[in-house]
Amino acid sequence: MKVLVVGGAGYIGSVVSSRLLAAGHEVVVLDDLSSGHHDAVAPGAEFVRASVQDDRAVSTALNDGVGVVMHFAARSLVGESVLHPELYWSTNVQGTRALLDAMRRAGTRRLVFSSTAATYGEPGSLPIEEDAVPRPTSPYGRSKLAVDLMIEDDSLAHGLSAVSLRYFNVAGAIEGAGERHDPETHLIPNVLRVAAGEVEALAVFGDDYSTPDGTCIRDYIHVDDLATAHLLALEATGPDGAVGAGRHRVYNLGNGNGFSVREVLDTARRVTGHPIPTMQADRRPGDPAILVASSQRIRAELGWEPRRPGLEEMVTDAWRFVQNRGRERHSRGPAVEKEI
Numbered sequence: 001m002k003v004l005v006v007g008g009a010g011y012i013g014s015v016v017s018s019r020l021l022a023a024g025h026e027v028v029v030l031d032d033l034s035s036g037h038h039d040a041v042a043p044g045a046e047f048v049r050a051s052v053q054d055d056r057a058v059s060t061a062l063n064d065g066v067g068v069v070m071h072f073a074a075r076s077l078v079g080e081s082v083l084h085p086e087l088y089w090s091t092n093v094q095g096t097r098a099l100l101d102a103m104r105r106a107g108t109r110r111l112v113f114s115s116t117a118a119t120y121g122e123p124g125s126l127p128i129e130e131d132a133v134p135r136p137t138s139p140y141g142r143s144k145l146a147v148d149l150m151i152e153d154d155s156l157a158h159g160l161s162a163v164s165l166r167y168f169n170v171a172g173a174i175e176g177a178g179e180r181h182d183p184e185t186h187l188i189p190n191v192l193r194v195a196a197g198e199v200e201a202l203a204v205f206g207d208d209y210s211t212p213d214g215t216c217i218r219d220y221i222h223v224d225d226l227a228t229a230h231l232l233a234l235e236a237t238g239p240d241g242a243v244g245a246g247r248h249r250v251y252n253l254g255n256g257n258g259f260s261v262r263e264v265l266d267t268a269r270r271v272t273g274h275p276i277p278t279m280q281a282d283r284r285p286g287d288p289a290i291l292v293a294s295s296q297r298i299r300a301e302l303g304w305e306p307r308r309p310g311l312e313e314m315v316t317d318a319w320r321f322v323q324n325r326g327r328e329r330h331s332r333g334p335a336v337e338k339e340i
């Protein structure tokens with residue numbers, strides 16, 4: 001199967017691309033490198049440097065035998081979205097609208113979309129199930145919810161088979177592919193920057209939440225387990241799959257275990273042997289206190305099982321990636337860019 005991975009130069013898109021290639025699929029990565037990295041494109045993938053809103057590039061790629069689209073390209077920072085919502089409505093919503101239009105014209109009817117736990121906001125009950133009432137607390141979450149609804153409408157009207165995977169907090173790395181944002185805002189990479197000596201202390205955003213230690217609780221999932229879910233979702237949108245034509249199915253992806261910011265810090269101290277000093281900072285706007293997933297639906301319907309649910313393994317793999325970063329980047333070399 002030829003898969004168009006939109007946003008395949010980012011953290012999750014690059015890991016999923018590697019897993020698709022290992023499973024024998026052909027991969028075309030389309031990415032404008034606005035936040036991704038050229039050297040993160042999986043070796044063996046074709047690379048088209050273009051925006052998802054570049055209709056000519058997207059249509060040319062789709063018309064070259066693509067059977068399935070995986071769509072990762074998005075802005076994904078809660079704090080930034082509060083300050084600049086326009087960027088989120090433009091990139092996330094208009095970008096996906098353009099992609100869906102190009103898919104309809106090209107006759108590409110299978111889609112796997114990167115959605116997020118941020119669509120739920122402050123949950124009414126825990127763990128969060130897919131049919132919980134969505135009450136997103138940030139423009140980021142609202143923009144992703146809008147996309148999920150848009151995909152639902154397109155699926156019904158135009159016969160798409162579509163899956164939205166609602167990620168909780170993704171962590172860890174696989175060989176050669178891991179998390180590398182600039183600026184970095186996520187907890188585990190920021191903790192590891194302190195351990196690597198790049199930053200003096202971790203700013204803990206809020207210690208007065210109504211949680212046992214006062215810091216926010218999140219459900220961390222290994223990026224390799226997340227990639228497995230993408231392969232299952234790809235199969236589900238196929239001719240004999242669980243998500244047939246005209247259907248859109250939403251699946252949560254988490255481990256069902258929550259860890260507080262302080263628990264993440266303690267794990268990272270054990271893994272790295274570094275004391276990782278902290279400083280107390282204000283709450284970050286848009287952050288819910290607790291997000292923990294129920295992933296029963298994807299377990300029951302697609303047979304997904306997390307193989308690496310331990311926080312220690314995620315932090316260990318992320319730490320290995322941080323330590324090997326420069327070396328691996330050189331040994332991989334850049335993917336060859338295709339002109340469109």
Ligand code: UDP
Pocket residue numbers: 078169185186187188190202203204205206215216217218261284287
């Ligand atoms: N966090 C923190 N310091 C940081 C980065 C994050 O205290 O430098 C907190 C953040 O407020 C949230 C949790 O860690 O409670 C997870 O944040 P992250 O940005 O990793 O993921 P999110 O839950 O926003 O998707």
